[in-house]
Amino acid sequence: MRIIIKGGRVLNPGELDGLMDVYIQDDVIAGIVENADATPPFEADSADRIISADGCIVSPGLIDMHVHLREPGEEYKETIKTGIQAAAAGGFTGICCMPNTLPVNDSKEVTRYIIGQAKALASVRVFPIAAVSRGLAGDSLSEYGELKEAGAMGITDDGKPVKNSQLMRRALEYSKSIGLRMISHSEELALANGVMNEGPTATRLGLSGIPNAAESIMVMREIALAELTNTPVHIAHVSTRESVRAIRAAKAEGIPVTAETAPHYFTLTDQAVAEYDTHAKMNPPLRSPEDREAVCEALTDGTLDVIATDHAPHSDLEKQVPFDEAANGVIGLETSLSLGLRLVDAGVLTISRLIEIMALNPARILGLGSGLRVGGKADLTVIDLSVNYQYRAANGFSKSRNTPFDGWEFQGRAKCTLVSGRIVHEI
Amino acid sequence: MGLLKKDLLDIDSLSVDEIQTILDTADGLKEISSRPIKKVPTLRGKTVILFFHEPSTRTRMSFDIAAKRLSADSIAITANTSSMVKGETLIDTAKNLEAMAPDIIVMRHSSAGAPYLLAKALNAGVINAGDGMHAHPTQALLDMMTVREAKGDLAGLRIAIIGDIAHSRVARSNVAGFTKMGAEVRLAGPPTMIPQGADKLGAHVTYDMAEAIADVDVVMMLRVQKERQRSFLFPSEREYAARYGLNRHRLKTAKKDALIMHPGPMNRGVEISPDVADGPYSVILDQVANGVALRMALLYLLAGGVRNADHH
Ligand SMILES: [Zn+2]
Numbered sequence: 103m104r105i106i107i108k109g110g111r112v113l114n115p116g117e118l119d120g121l122m123d124v125y126i127q128d129d130v131i132a133g134i135v136e137n138a139d140a141t142p143p144f145e146a147d148s149a150d151r152i153i154s155a156d157g158c159i160v161s162p163g164l165i166d167m168h169v170h171l172r173e174p175g176e177e178y179k180e181t182i183k184t185g186i187q188a189a190a191a192g193g194f195t196g197i198c199c200m201p202n203t204l205p206v207n208d209s210k211e212v213t214r215y216i217i218g219q220a221k222a223l224a225s226v227r228v229f230p231i232a233a234v235s236r237g238l239a240g241d242s243l244s245e246y247g248e249l250k251e252a253g254a255m256g257i258t259d260d261g262k263p264v265k266n267s268q269l270m271r272r273a274l275e276y277s278k279s280i281g282l283r284m285i286s287h288s289e290e291l292a293l294a295n296g297v298m299n300e301g302p303t304a305t306r307l308g309l310s311g312i313p314n315a316a317e318s319i320m321v322m323r324e325i326a327l328a329e330l331t332n333t334p335v336h337i338a339h340v341s342t343r344e345s346v347r348a349i350r351a352a353k354a355e356g357i358p359v360t361a362e363t364a365p366h367y368f369t370l371t372d373q374a375v376a377e378y379d380t381h382a383k384m385n386p387p388l389r390s391p392e393d394r395e396a397v398c399e400a401l402t403d404g405t406l407d408v409i410a411t412d413h414a415p416h417s418d419l420e421k422q423v424p425f426d427e428a429a430n431g432v433i434g435l436e437t438s439l440s441l442g443l444r445l446v447d448a449g450v451l452t453i454s455r456l457i458e459i460m461a462l463n464p465a466r467i468l469g470l471g472s473g474l475r476v477g478g479k480a481d482l483t484v485i486d487l488s489v490n491y492q493y494r495a496a497n498g499f500s501k502s503r504n505t506p507f508d509g510w511e512f513q514g515r516a517k518c519t520l521v522s523g524r525i526v527h528e529i
Numbered sequence: 530m531g532l533l534k535k536d537l538l539d540i541d542s543l544s545v546d547e548i549q550t551i552l553d554t555a556d557g558l559k560e561i562s563s564r565p566i567k568k569v570p571t572l573r574g575k576t577v578i579l580f581f582h583e584p585s586t587r588t589r590m591s592f593d594i595a596a597k598r599l600s601a602d603s604i605a606i607t608a609n610t611s612s613m614v615k616g617e618t619l620i621d622t623a624k625n626l627e628a629m630a631p632d633i634i635v636m637r638h639s640s641a642g643a644p645y646l647l648a649k650a651l652n653a654g655v656i657n658a659g660d661g662m663h664a665h666p667t668q669a670l671l672d673m674m675t676v677r678e679a680k681g682d683l684a685g686l687r688i689a690i691i692g693d694i695a696h697s698r699v700a701r702s703n704v705a706g707f708t709k710m711g712a713e714v715r716l717a718g719p720p721t722m723i724p725q726g727a728d729k730l731g732a733h734v735t736y737d738m739a740e741a742i743a744d745v746d747v748v749m750m751l752r753v754q755k756e757r758q759r760s761f762l763f764p765s766e767r768e769y770a771a772r773y774g775l776n777r778h779r780l781k782t783a784k785k786d787a788l789i790m791h792p793g794p795m796n797r798g799v800e801i802s803p804d805v806a807d808g809p810y811s812v813i814l815d816q817v818a819n820g821v822a823l824r825m826a827l828l829y830l831l832a833g834g835v836r837n838a839d840h841h
Contacts, residue, residue, distance in 0.1 A: 302726025308641040308663025308698055311725065378642030422620055424640030426661065 110155025163195025163481030168410035175204025190527035193516025210252035258285035288320035318344035343396035415502030595824035669702035684711030692751030717741030
């Protein structure tokens with residue numbers, strides 16, 4: 103199979119930036135050729151497909167390192183198949199799936215099951231993240247060695263904080279020898295008994311609030327433990343200015359900490375909850391305008407390394423209920439790139455920085471080979487910057503529709519997603 | 530004259546004129562309760578469902594009596610008898626209620642915003658009888674009615690609301706109502722009971738009870754819930770009573786004829802001393818009596834009883 107992606111701006115931050123044609127032979131990139139160059143790896147007329155990329159960015163494949171696929175156990179919300187389709191449509195060539203399934207991914211059987219299901223679909227790559235503690239119960243370590251052998255790429259108790267600091271310390275020390283990256287859901291539960299951000303909006307609505315400190319206290323603990331154990335910790339879904347400040351200071355000290363935020367935190371504030379809209383209910387909650395601004399700034403200056411969606415599908419059963427009874431979470435795979443491009447439009451990020459935080463950095467943190475280079479795997483995203491469209495959750499690939507972005511008008515989206523040289527999504 | 534709205538969900542969405550209409554109507558209907566035969570046929574043939582997802586004998590009885598005095602048929606459905614306990618969603622339950630063709634559903638729910646969900650799903654009018662910590666509009670309206678009755682006009686009055694503001698839907702709705710009508714509202718309580726951003730509700734906020742009640746026309750005390758002690762909101766009832774309880778000594782700094790209010794049920798000796806609760810300016814029982822008239826007015830206005838009213 104030979105594919106040529108023609109006339110796009112090939113952008114591999116720090117390495118490549120220019121109008122070039124990308125030649126793909128089977129699963130690898132066979133050549134990256136400037137328009138004027140005379141020696142392509144194969145002739146255009148021997149190609150099976152020529153994809154026009156006029157006005158497009160040709161980027162290394164986007165990676166979403168925080169996705170809930172709900173299979174096994176809650177297939178009515180999402181399956182590995184529908185999740186993968188949504189990911190491909192969103193421009194992702196790889197996704198990490200969180201372990202809070204039923205059963206929990208704390209065993210090689212579940213890890214293998216997920217990988218097997220994903221492989222059979224021959225589409226987007228799925229990297230399972232296993233549980234830090236058995237059953238996410240927070241009282242004993244999962245078998246990291248066996249999980250790693252089965253194909254797990256990292257560990258987290260996401261959805262729940264690791265309450266016991268000693269267990270967290272041992273998990274870091276032990277996982278270090280095995281090479282599994284720790285991802286922390288940072289939350290101090292005793293402070294977090296609310297349903298939205300603490301502040302004037304919560305007070306007006308009569309909803310109980312979660313203060314910023316519920317997150318930043320735990321972020322600070324993780325930083326302390328990363329320093330103690332000299333083991334990298336990745337902080338999931340950062341939402342507050344205090345967390346940003348702590349991470350910035352830790353990085354300046356050389357403490358091995360990385361962090362992600364999600365599109366809803368740099369796009370929305372807690373005012374989105376105003377009419378008891380359960381689509382705006384998530385954990386951590388949408389914060390104040392000052393927090394949103396701090397998150398944007400941290401994406402710009404490198405304090406935050408990654409945009410990850412925390413794609414969390416829920417059916418209407420969990421969302422069409424009173425606000426305080428509604429499940430936390432929003433879907434995000436199909437809107438993440440467009441929301442990121444809004445930051446580029448607003449001048450908050452350069453397109454090059456956006457690709458860094460949506461493609462290169464997640465790959466680097468997870469230890470995946472990535473990048474757009476000759477001889478490398480042909481995992482690519484073609485991003486059409488000029489297309490205008492209205493996002494309709496009802497027409498999406500995800501099984502669930504819990505999103506505050508339904509009906510939003512966007513400019514720019516994935517036109518084509520290739521994994522190992524196969525086109526897994528195209529519009 | 531009536532209300533343009535289908536529902537009464539909060540105070541914020543009422544205009545000054547609408548509030549005045551409701552209070553005037555309630556004043557007019559109050560007399561019915563003092564007749565030997567306390568019943569008019571105004572809402573005959575209308576059905577009112579009292580859908581109480583959270584127990585509240587007082588408010589439910591007040592609505593029930595109000596409906597009966599207007600000759601409406603009222604049916605009470607509480608959480609235990611509704612099928613919600615069997616895992617049915619609120620919207621399913623609402624649809625089932627609607628199938629019984631009620632004109633008005635009076636709803637009490639432990640979740641803030643739940644009446645909005647119901648109002649959106651139903652054609653019947655919905656009256657919010659208290660939702661979580663959010664709103665209790667009928668309580669605020671009966672409080673306004675009671676104060677207006679005693680003071681003539683709400684504009685320019687100073688009103689202190691003391692206690693657990695954070696968990697009080699009564700406080701939220703009263704701040705909205707009294708400030709809308711031109712009164713000045715002060716909120717006071719220990720910092721643990723004042724929610725973040727309370728000052729943005731339109732009231733003056735203080736932690737000092739003396740400051741709050743100095744020169745006020747009305748002191749409204751809120752019930753302290755003993756179980757809050759377990760979430761560290763106050764160390765003991767003893768200390769709470771000493772710092773934030775209303776007693777005769779403390780009341781001296783308020784205006785001489787300051788009204789004493791309480792939404793009930795009271796903890797005598799904790800947030801209010803018995804002599805103040807039963808004192809000459811206490812209107813706590815008037816609140817209860819006015820509650821019936823006010824709720825009659827709302828049922829009358831929302832159920833479209835204007836056309837067959839016979840008491841004017
Ligand atoms: Zn999480």
